Amino acid sequence: MDMQAARVDLSKPVEIMPEVDKITSRDVDVFYGDKQALKQVNLDIPARQVTALIGPSGCGKSTYLRCLNRMNDVIDTCRVTGSIELDGQDIYAPEVDVVTLRAHVGMVFQKPNPFPKSIFENVAYGPKIHGLASSKSELEGIVESSLKRASLWDEVADRLDEPGTGLSGGQQQRLCIARAIAVRPEVILMDEPCSALDPIATAKIEELIDELRENFTILIVTHSMQQAARVSQKTAFFHLGELVENGPTSDIFTKPQDERTGNYVTGRIG
């Protein structure tokens, strides 16, 4: 399947495709050198929903997240086996270019990491390198719409030339989200996006995630059970490199099938 054609077209009304699996992973094993970080993970990620990955530190949820846009490729000793498919296409197939893949699967990191450049440049960089804008006005349009979708436009509209690093932590994280959606991905991976933020900034990001769900498939790694319960429709619980249980968020929190899940969500382990 041609990945370019599958990209979300923001200009057209969004087709609602409920319960279609955007990402399917089968028997995924990840090794760091000799150490196995993920064991036989089988997980389907529904399209246009928020899937929360929860579990204690070192359980492999971040590792799984980073497999989806092949950020683990950067680590020399990391080895991934099994299959991960995005819209039915194996993302680890030799003909897949990581650069194209990452244009389809964006990422927001734990610590806000804007480039030490202007706010405009931060958002414009992705569209520029992917050639998404043919003129300056088109680029400005993309920047504006991305910032609006990240609910940051009103706060920064009059100071787009100021460095992105000068914003507050919460604003920086929303800038990073704007930067990610400017490339028009289909999937957005969020690795503990609120762990460095105060509760008010966190609430804003959560609200934003809820809005973004209309257009994007979102995966969020979080340590906060409340956050998972608030923002996600589906939850997957990882423990010691294994996917213990996954299902609708309400089921995971109210009637977990596995004892470990129950203990974790009620705070007895973790």
Next chain:
Amino acid sequence: MTDIASKYDPRLKSRHASEKRFKAYGILAILISLGFLALMVTTILIQGIPAFSKNYVGLTIVFDEEVINPDGDRDPAKLGSANYTKLARSALRKLFPDVKKRKERRKLNAILSSDAGYELRNMVLEDLSLIGTTKQVWLSASDEAELYFKGQISTELPEDQRKLNDIQIGWLDTLTETGVVDTRFNTPFLTSGDSREPELAGIMGAVLGSFFTLLVCFVLSFPIGTLAAIYLEEYAPKSRLNRLIEVNINNLAAVPSIVFGLLGLAILLNTFGLPRSTPLVGGMVLALMTLPTIIIASRASLRAVPPSIREAALGIGASKTQTTFHHVAPLALPGMLTGAIIGMAQALGETAPLLMIGMVAFIVDLPGGVTDAATALPVQIFLWADSPERGFAEKTSAAIIVLLIFLVIMNLAAILLRRKLETRW
């Protein structure tokens, strides 16, 4: 009630004492090193500053057409080869008409620099209307006269132990009393090339030689060094081979510089037949020496760029090369430049490798390019320090002052550059 004051007293006292003792050692160490530095700088300044002034003797010169151009045809070739020294000497003799004997006359002539004739020639060639006129002209004093004017020849020494005898000193005193001795800023020292005569020797040749050498060195070592650093830091897999390369780069930084000079002599001069004594070869040899410094500094500054920046760029689909050249390298550039400037400063002070490739020659002409024979500042210092004439002692110190000024400027530039370009995140 707890008595904080008395309970911990015995051990606290010794702890405080050892703290104070350690602070005192630290201050002492700093004072000692500062003391040595001050001693060095003061000695050099005291010895070198007189070299920045130059003594001139004012003589009433008769630009006699009979001597300069007897034929009256103003032929430049004839004008150029006329005996101008005779004009200067006869003007000097007019001031001291009693001097008759040949031997004494020669002593009298020794007051003027051997360059006096050339100074007059240049004046005439510049302005032909001078011929036939009489004019007061300031001519360079000889190095010995200059030493006396600057108070560096003591009259208390027995006559046979000094360069100037009593009669000469008498003449010099007379000149001073009649007000025809002038002290001016020594511009020729900064603008002319080397000379056998201390009063005429300048450092411009060496400065230009150093400049061309560093130019070649920078052009070679900066691109190669930074690209090597970028490859090793951003691209190279952590293999056994790359670890070996890393260790050897660090070893290379510790190789004595003369070894690089020998390498330049054997390979660049003898095998490839590049011109000897030239800034081209000097720069290539110094580039070898500077490379490890630049590579190590550049790698350190690349490593200082937070990994989150790389992740951010990779995360929105930038390729490895885009990530490196759009984000990482620009952030590391100030550090790379600082490393390069510090490497250049090291290269500027380097003497040994340049001796090996023949940049130690006595060269009067100012070099005009990288393939002209030249010498470098530290080599010039070495050459002057080795010269027997006493006048070169102050020149040596003065050249050291110039070298130190250049080094301070370069290091200052490195600091300012770092301050200005540094990005905070």
